Amino acid sequence: MTNRAEIGVIGGSGLYSLLDDAEEISVATPYGPPSDTVTLGRIGDRSVAFIPRHGREHVFPPHRIPYRANLWALRSLGVRQVLAPSAVGSLRPEIGPGALVVPDQLVDRTTSRVQTYYDAGGAVHVSFADPYCPSGRAVAVAKAQETEWNTVDGGTLVVIEGPRFSTRAESRWFSDAGWSIIGMTGHPEAVLARELALCYTSLCLVTDHDAGVEAGEGVTHEEVLAFFAANVERMRTLVSEAVEGLPLDRPCSCGDALDGLKLPFDLP
Ligand SMILES: [Zn+2]
Numbered sequence: 001m002t003n004r005a006e007i008g009v010i011g012g013s014g015l016y017s018l019l020d021d022a023e024e025i026s027v028a029t030p031y032g033p034p035s036d037t038v039t040l041g042r043i044g045d046r047s048v049a050f051i052p053r054h055g056r057e058h059v060f061p062p063h064r065i066p067y068r069a070n071l072w073a074l075r076s077l078g079v080r081q082v083l084a085p086s087a088v089g090s091l092r093p094e095i096g097p098g099a100l101v102v103p104d105q106l107v108d109r110t111t112s113r114v115q116t117y118y119d120a121g122g123a124v125h126v127s128f129a130d131p132y133c134p135s136g137r138a139v140a141v142a143k144a145q146e147t148e149w150n151t152v153d154g155g156t157l158v159v160i161e162g163p164r165f166s167t168r169a170e171s172r173w174f175s176d177a178g179w180s181i182i183g184m185t186g187h188p189e190a191v192l193a194r195e196l197a198l199c200y201t202s203l204c205l206v207t208d209h210d211a212g213v214e215a216g217e218g219v220t221h222e223e224v225l226a227f228f229a230a231n232v233e234r235m236r237t238l239v240s241e242a243v244e245g246l247p248l249d250r251p252c253s254c255g256d257a258l259d260g261l262k263l264p265f266d267l268p
Pocket of ligand 1: 255
């Protein structure tokens with residue numbers, strides 16, 4: 001097998017492997033190594049590259065994940081469409097644990113992360129008004145609904161710096177703003193994908209209600225991991241079906257994100 005893939009999957013908490021009978025390779029990037037070795041394999045007719053976002057042993061907390069290396073590695077392997085499962089908290093009473101949210105908007109509340117490839121050699125301003133791939137979103141929503149998964153089509157993901165969870169006041173604030181779900185890894189992953197002209201689709205499994213939404217003790221890391229583990233098979237199935245459902249030729253404009261912009265280096 002040549003070391004190429006057309007579709008990338010960045011697995012979140014609990015989803016540390018995806019492809020059986022696959023090949024593991026190390027990929028070097030200008031931004032250091034990715035979170036782990038990259039697994040190359042096939043799902044149906046499609047070639048897939050998988051990276052566990054936190055590393056297989058969950059060694060990288062959200063603010064230390066090598067986001068730039070992960071996306072660069074995928075693109076350098078030929079990937080142009082990325083599916084990104086993750087665990088999130090709900091900011092809305094009507095979105096309960098177990099729901100799948102495919103967000104269409106994002107709010108960045110991170111503080112310490114490098115969120116661009118273009119930090120030298122001139123300014124590159126990509127459009128980010130619609131941060132997610134409309135085509136990938138449509139496929140993911142359709143596949144999830146086919147399995148009768150409680151699916152929310154759209155909504156706003158707010159990404160906090162972490163690794164701590166929100167205070168009740170912060171959580172109420174986010175909820176009052178009308179945002180839907182909260183996580184720690186959706187950014188800068190989404191914008192880095194856009195900066196590489198990749199399609200990027202976020203698949204968010206709701207594991208709990210965030211601190212301010214319901215009374216109680218808030219959320220613990222153990223609760224999140226236990227819940228996510230129980231839902232891993234379900235997410236694995238959805239990712240596999242979405243991979244097979246993604247269009248061969250991208251009908252969206254994600255691939256045009258850099259048209260007309262002067263880049264300081266060539267993309268892989
Ligand atoms: Zn796209």
